[in-house]
Amino acid sequence: MWKHLAAAALLVVAADAKTLSPADAWKASLKEDNAAWASAKHAILKINDAAYVHEGETYSLIGEPSKSATWHWKKGKDAKAALTASFSGGKPVLSKDSKPLPAEALGKGIDIAPGVDVTGAVTQMSPGQSGLRIMVFDQENKAAKAFKGVDYFAYDPSYRVTASFKPDPKMTPHVFRTSRGLDKQFFHTGDAVFTLQSKTITLPLYADDKDPAKVTSMTSFFTDQLTGKGAYQAGRYVDVEPFKKFPPASVTIDFNYAYNPNCARSSFYNCPFAVDFIPLAMKAGEKDPHAH
Structure with a gap:
């Protein structure tokens, strides 16, 4: 939902599901990411x-x-x-x-x-x-010309999980503080419940519309044990893979696609700070671009 190229990345997965493995589809999405950061006209x-x-x-x-x-x-x-x-x-x-x-x-x-x-x-x-x-x-911006590419952990299939989905019938509003000192409101669609590394994880998911009929995507804003220690200090986001109808009985989340908010590299965005903690070292997804 919030990735600069989330829709394109999901389209790659959906369009190539029959011909590409999840790992190869993920690699293809990183090429799209690099274009969105530096080479596209409106990078x-x-x-x-x-x-x-x-x-x-x-x-x-x-x-x-x-x-x-x-x-x-x-x-x-x-x-x-x-x-x-x-x-x-x-x-x-x-x-x-x-x-x-x-x-x-x-x-x-x-x-x-x-x-x-x-x-x-x-x-x-x-x-x-x-x-x-x-x-x-x-088009001559020095930051784009100096960009070396996104930096992700190697693809690990164990971080692609199928979770049961427990909807929030109230679609409870949740206000997030942002990087520009403003507030953004999203709606708690429900919780994804899954097992990862022998732990049961309950992860809240959010949408930008309260009308269930209009919910076509959901996102998690999360921190984990690597936040500030190799992963971006303000947390990361991950989108749920496409589902047919809301609320789905189950959802698929591939944490290899977990991405930093645009504010990790650009001060020109207004990004919600992540608040939901996963009690694991999530060695999947995008790394902190400032760590090295």
Whole structure:
């Protein structure tokens, strides 16, 4: 649900299930991850700056056309802005060179200068309140060029588990603190119960919609005995493999796909801190990119 390329990774697994082993499908997904971090047009490490725009706020994009690394967001209206972005009535309001743009333009990308463009989307700013997240991308960003690739533990089939699923009929809301000092609310869909390394584990799962009919994916935000000791200090996330209908009687979780929040490498995201503890050293999934 939260991985920058979670959907693509799951599609790889689903599409190749008949031809690839779980380990080979996992290897293929890592190639997709590397593209999402550094080589895709809107790769995470190509972000030059981001702004989180609350209702009633306006941000201006300032920079020098010949210097792609100079583009940044400035709060408020600026006469020199190449683009202004506001959030009003729950919708983005855009203006480029003093001319209005349709909000849909953000999904396609708005060209600003050679090698520089902007994308954005409505996002949760706090429980019950939406805002606008806008990002400016620099195709020459040094962080993307310096990227060496994701670093995962070797694939271990024992970390691919089938769990019974105990749904939460109340879909209890849970508020997570985030890396930007904001709050995000998700809904407890239920618990996955499984045995791993001879221990019975109960792992809460969450979705971003309270309507059971709209729940098509679930995620765990977890810490473990390696957190801060080889695994990312703010915890990791893992998504449940696709299921036909909610609530499923059982779910499959492959911890080899456990991934760091985008904030592990980029300060431009708003990532929930993990809170649910697995009392094991989970030697599967992504490692701490700062550990070495």
